[in-house]
Amino acid sequence: xxxxxxxxxxxxTETGRQVTLMCHQTWSHSYMFWYRQDLGHGLRLIYYSAAAxxxxxxxxxxxxxxxxxxxxxxxxxxxxxxxxxxxxYFCASAGGGSYEQYFGPGTRLTVT
Amino acid sequence: AQSVTQLDSQVPVFEEAPVELRCxxxxxxxxxxxxxxxxxxxxLQLLLKYLSGSTLVKGINGFEAEFNKSQTSFHLRxxxxxxxxxxxxxxxxxxxxxxxxxxxxxGTRLSVIA
Numbered sequence: 452x453x454x455x456x457x458x459x460x461x462x463x464t465e466t467g468r469q470v471t472l473m474c475h476q477t478w479s480h481s482y483m484f485w486y487r488q489d490l491g492h493g494l495r496l497i498y499y500s501a502a503a504x505x506x507x508x509x510x511x512x513x514x515x516x517x518x519x520x521x522x523x524x525x526x527x528x529x530x531x532x533x534x535x536x537x538x539x540y541f542c543a544s545a546g547g548g549s550y551e552q553y554f555g556p557g558t559r560l561t562v563t
Numbered sequence: 564a565q566s567v568t569q570l571d572s573q574v575p576v577f578e579e580a581p582v583e584l585r586c587x588x589x590x591x592x593x594x595x596x597x598x599x600x601x602x603x604x605x606x607l608q609l610l611l612k613y614l615s616g617s618t619l620v621k622g623i624n625g626f627e628a629e630f631n632k633s634q635t636s637f638h639l640r641x642x643x644x645x646x647x648x649x650x651x652x653x654x655x656x657x658x659x660x661x662x663x664x665x666x667x668x669x670g671t672r673l674s675v676i677a
Binding site: 484486491492493494495496499509541543550551552553554555556557 | 605607609612657669
């Protein structure tokens with residue numbers, strides 16, 4: 452199906468474990484983004500990518516790693532999960548020049 | 564740097580009453596502005612956007628917003644709300660210095676009371 456998907460939708464992991472959240476879009480959008488949503492903070496940018504193999508840090512990038520080897524995929528890895536990374540994570544994509552971002556359904560991550 | 568402030572964290576309103584959700588932005592350059600809606604356990608959906616042209620922007624579900632450059636505001640309005648409008652609303656902005664990511668406000672929780 453066309454659109455933007457995230458997997459898994461729910462994840463529980465333990466402190467110190469590595470976790471990868473997947474994001475896939477079918478529009479061939481050049482731009483992709485990762486945000487985290489926490490109560491009282493709105494959405495905060497973790498990383499973004501302007502094209503394959505081009506990534507840049509956002510406001511809250513510490514503890515996260517991204518890669519983008521293919522235009523349609525933008526995985527987010529928590530190298531060693533901490534309780535402070537318990538959050539809802541949203542992936543988004545945008546076509547060049549439109550500035551409008553399309554959001555995935557989110558991944559709810561709990562770190563115990 | 565661009566920043567977006569939503570002036571109310573929660574707005575309760577009775578069904579069929581009008582509502583205004585307030586958003587102010589700060590930027591030294593021209594901006595693109597957006598309103599997104601988030602229903603429970605869902606992602607964000609675009610309500611409307613201002614890129615240029617007419618300062619009154621109409622969106623989906625009967626919402627509209629007015630871009631006011633002198634007051635650096637982009638308030639969202641609806642003349643008559645429904646129970647189904649209960650959701651979280653986010654104002655966001657992006658400046659024109661390249662394809663920079665959106666900066667979001669902290670959100671306004673709209674609760675429509677029957």
